[in-house]
Amino acid sequence: MKHPVDVHVGKRIRHRRWLVGMTQQQLAEKVGIKFQQIQKYETGMNRVSASRLWDIAAALSVPVSFFFEGLSDANNVAEADYQSDVPVDILKDKEALELVRSYYAIPETQRRRLFELARVLSDVA
Incomplete structure (x- = not known):
């Protein structure tokens, strides 16, 4: 087991x-x-x-x-995966992992702009 x-x-x-x-x-x-x-x-x-x-x-x-x-x-590993809409362990979300890998593949100046855009969009939602 x-x-x-x-x-x-x-x-x-x-x-x-x-x-x-x-x-x-x-x-x-x-x-x-x-x-x-x-x-x-x-x-x-x-x-x-x-x-x-x-x-x-x-x-x-x-x-x-x-x-x-x-x-x-150790006796309670199966804790809730989500608090509200945000995963407790982001590494459990394959889409989030793909997003992070793609994000760091972008040149730093463009990455900063994308970060700011995401921040603005998340405030609107």
Whole structure:
């Protein structure tokens, strides 16, 4: 049976990998394992050891603590995904991840203008 913490950590691995545009194969190669093992970690089927999590964090350029963010209680991982209309964990929303990746692909001056436009539009809504 999957432990809720393992599922949470696996989801955080998958979302960070996706955010940086890395495939399971690429992450596996950086960590020195088979991509099937990454699949098992991401689904929570296999637990990630501390040393392996350290290697994954380095490969994904995040601190190890990143994988535990949003985990308020090991017995209550299935907390509400949304408070009002804003996701508690933005990494759970694939559309938001795509938006963030696209946003950072825009040159900085244009990105600032887009940010200001979004701020104005959100105040109108």
